[in-house]
Amino acid sequence: MTVRVRIAPSPTGNLHIGTARTAVFNYLFARHHGGKFILRIEDTDLERSRPEYTDNILSGLRWLGLNWDEGPFFQSQRLDLYQAAVEKLLEQGLAYRCYTTSEELEALREAQKARNEAPRYDNRHRNLTPEQRAAFEAEGRSSVIRFQIDDGREIVWNDLVRGKMSWRGSDLGGDMVIARASAEGVGQPLYNFVVVVDDIDMQITHVIRGEDHIANTAKQILLYEALGAQIPEFAHTPLILNQEGRKLSKRDGVTSISDFQQMGFTAEGLVNYMTLLGWSAPDSTQEIFTLEAAAKEFTFERVNRAGAKFDWDKLDWLNSQYLHSTPVDKLTDLLIPFWETAGYTFSGGRERPWLEQLAGLIGASLTRLVDAVAMSKMFFIEAVEFSSEGSAQLQQEGVKATLQGILTALENQPQLSADTAQEIIKQVVKEQKVKKGLVMRSLRAALTGDVHGPDLIQSWLLLNQIGLDKQRLNQAII
């Protein structure tokens, strides 16, 4: 048997972290077994589905490296298939037309509420006679299609994450609607139904999805049986929780993959973090993985049942590990969009080799790519901005003379290099009889506006290449 799994996002929003994590587990499982990973866009909800969300989902999955083998298939283009399956169930008497109006359903719900009962459809139109049906149609009522659910059934499956699961037919809310009403024929088919028709058609062997779908699985198993198909294996993955232990939601601010991207997480760091959201490697001390390496180890035995708490510190840590090992040319490619978004321009000598040096200078201090905006601001603006410590440093005794000494020495240096820069500092220490620390601190304050920051000599060289060092030193001594 070839393993075939799918991710089936609905384009009613941007690619959500929960969907992306489910995609990761599907991908890892498929790769582990040399199987296929299929992408299906569940766009039957015409009111809420939008093409820009589909674009966001496709580009998000691609960005994360979750490359699919088949698809994307669009449910909106497969309506004939669903229609045929509805007809088949109608012919077999496993589904029927239900003419109950929304007012009648509302009255039913109210009566159930008054009796403290859970709301459910009472299957009142399950066995209509042809005459009753004709009478409803003559009244001009439209009909939904309902699928019969046997209240006495026990539905059991062996979940790959949660073990033995069991549901009673009577807990599924009565005969379920599989297609909406329409003036004629069969109306829009609904989620639980089309998923099953598609999963059968696409020969899906393992349905891996979030645990919020457990009740759907019980219903869907009945549909597999009715359609005469083999029931796949199911794996319900744990939810992603926020710090308070509640399901991560829009209220937590960041939920979509494009948000994480804009915050400066790398695809590798984020996807690595998602593999660990509910799964751990057999050697649980191993946390840094490529997707391919994680796929080798991935099994459902090591997927937790409990919800996975979202841990920003760990995500930051993983992201910094990736950033610190990214080669400088790739790091520059990653940083350029962040610099551009910040409004920095690459003029006045700030060309590719210079940008690469800058990336090399700050790379080791980055946790998120966006950190580069603040860290490299001093290299993109003309006049330096001073922190209070930076300006206090320049007020200290002997600083101006020291900076003047540097400037004078600099005049005789046609080309500044790391060696000549060190030479100049030594020379000023000697001439002015000051400590090297004072020279370094003063130089840093004059050039960068602060007393902390990346390597001073490298920073100086970068500013020298774009002709800002002399200007800033001059500025500091007036």
Ligand code: GLU
């Ligand atoms: N469209 C469903 C969702 O986005 C897919 C559920 C499934 O995998 O069956 O939640």
